[in-house]
Amino acid sequence: MSDVSAFAAPSTPSTLPRPDFRYAGQVGRTFQDSDPATFPQPVSPPEGAPNIVLVLLDDAGFGQFSTFGGGVPSPTMDRLREEGIAFNRFHTTALCSPTRAALMTGRNHHSASFAGITEVATGYDGYTCVLPKSCGTIGEVLRQNGYMTAWVGKNHNTPPWETSQVGPFDRWANGLGFDYFYGFNAGDMNHWNPVLFENRDLVPASSDPEYHLTEDLADHAIDWVRRAKSIAPDRPYFLYLATGATHAPHHVSPEWIEKFRGQFDEGWDVYREQTLQRQKALGVVPADTELTERSEGLPSWEELNDDQRRLYARMMEVFAAYGAHVDHHIGRVIDTVKQLPDADNTIIVYIAGDNGSSAEGGLEGSLCENLFFNGISEHWEDNLLAIDELGGPKHFNHFPASWAHAMNAPFQWTKQVASHFGGTRNPMIISWPDRITDRGGLREQFLHVIDIVPTLYEVCGITPPDSLNGVAQKPIEGHSFAQALLDADAPETRRTQYFELAANRGLYHDGWMASAPSFVPWNPNRQNWDPDAAVWELYDVEKDFSQAKDLAAEHPEKLRQLQDLWWAEASKYQVLPLDWRATERFNSEAMGRPSLIGGRRSATYYPGMVGLPDAACLPMLNKSWRITADVEIPEGGAEGMIVTHGGLEGGYGLYLKDGKPTFVYNFLALERPTFVAEEAIAAGTRQIVVDFVYDGGGIAKGGAVTLSVDGDVVAEGRLERTVPAQLSLGEGLDIGMDVGSPVDFNYTLPFAFTGGIEKVTIDLEPAA
Known part of the structure; x- marks a missing residue:
């Protein structure tokens, strides 16, 4: 049996950063009578420290990918398992932000203040979603011990009120210990029209008609790791690749979807049975494992009508294509890693999901996931009309909850349900050619996501710091399972683990x-x-x-x-x-979360303000408001977006189309009431105003809309209902163009305004 002596004893200081350099020689009156000068030297990592590639998929279940018996092909995961080892009792927290906080810090998610996602933070210690400085990240610790560090993909651990272009930036990825960041600061993202940042800078929209976010993330991971090893081949790197897939929206091209046509026509009940059979054949579950009962409230496949089956089978085809697509592009990254210096001394950790598969599509599936977060259900009859558009740029689609349950086979429940393994048990593969000799082996020790950090510290020879950047650190709450990398019979290091999410307990x-x-x-x-x-x-x-x-x-x-x-x-x-x-x-306003808006009732924006996060915008829900745009119209007229907030999944836009002032309100993709002037706006300095007078009497009520130019009403009508809680997902406010996805389909992105904009002012509950 191996023991901890198989890895070098930690050799790094327990206080970081290291003390400032002090010249140790003798100093005379001049250099001529002084000892020779010496320079402070760059920090050297522990000898033999491995490169680290940490891959984290989103919203993936235990029974989803073929490596663990699922119906979604995962050749990259297969390849890594063949040269490494699989873990079948690894656990997450049942939700993304909490799992990611635990993964980055080695502390339980409540200890790291992430009881939930950032958008539902409250003011209790375990619930603020403000990562304490006492919970330093592995990125920061490795960086200060000589590693090159990069984070590519999803960051859902920055408080929403800190995600604007004025920061503060100490809880952006760069401030959490990563030299390089390319990705998005949100829970999910439109894969055809994402809003991305490179370090702190907004990334211009791609002009590639074939653009897809997963491919873009893989490209940037490849570029960074090649560049790092070209410049400093003797330094180890830490690459954290956190994809947006397989979280909604389930976006993937038609040629990938076509590969799965007809493969799920037998439905979710048969899928679960077949998955368990495959899992037993692969040995990733014990031979006596039983299939759990269908979770409460989920329909059987047999009780559906033919149209429902046709729709839901197609939704699963789209999801399978989406999952196969992301594994393929992770394979491109792994291929690159294998070609770099010191490739065999690279530890690759591939975690298939930050929680179980997501049931946030509801019982009937969804064309707009934001409906779920606003507590609104969809109807399959409406979604059936879009069956041939699923996966494309017109919808923020998500499959039904019963498919999510099937993806978690053989377990009960889904994402968000922390009490059961359907929400918390995820496949994990670890490859390390230099050290793991049990190729294709299986590990059955009970593990939790907080155990990753201490394991990586141990194999790298890193001392977990007691003090980091002047702040005393909370103890690491995870337990290293480094011995299990080398020995299938290594003792289990975790005896106890609590689970909790929104009062689901285990x-x-x-x-x-x-x-x-x-x-x-x-x-x-x-x-x-x-x-x-x-x-x-x-x-x-x-x-x-x-x-x-x-x-x-x-x-x-x-x-x-x-x-x-x-x-x-x-x-x-x-x-x-x-x-x-x-x-x-x-509802941030009702919860009293910190805000750049504070108690302001008015905000003025100028040209160049694009990608302003939702949390930095005035809260326009459930109240009256006015938009005032001061514009300059050239001779011959103007076109384009003046101001928009949100996108495909909800929001509003004020623009000129054919020269005519137009206001559209996107009610969560269910309806888009549009108010259009009859005539084009005349040249000159003009003031366009949209007034909304809220009916009151509760949330999500309607109200009167008036569109006017220079005080003259040019269009008016009503909104019969308005968004109750969350206007958009991952998209904020833009002036002079539309960044991200379109709020409606009457124009082509970026729909830049061809006139001049002096300013746009938004007032809440203005005087009549």
């Missing part, structure tokens, strides 16, 4: 799992939930891999022990107070 301890689900993701109504009345389940997961047999009635004493231990762990790691609110937590 506790693992010495082979037992207590589980208490609080809500189902496809039913956002959580108002009447009572934590003291919650029903707890009990599983012997040493014998019952899939949590198929609830033993609560047979072992009440064991269940009581684990319940009490859960509360103790919750108190220890800042989990309390429990908070099960849903849609209302998306």
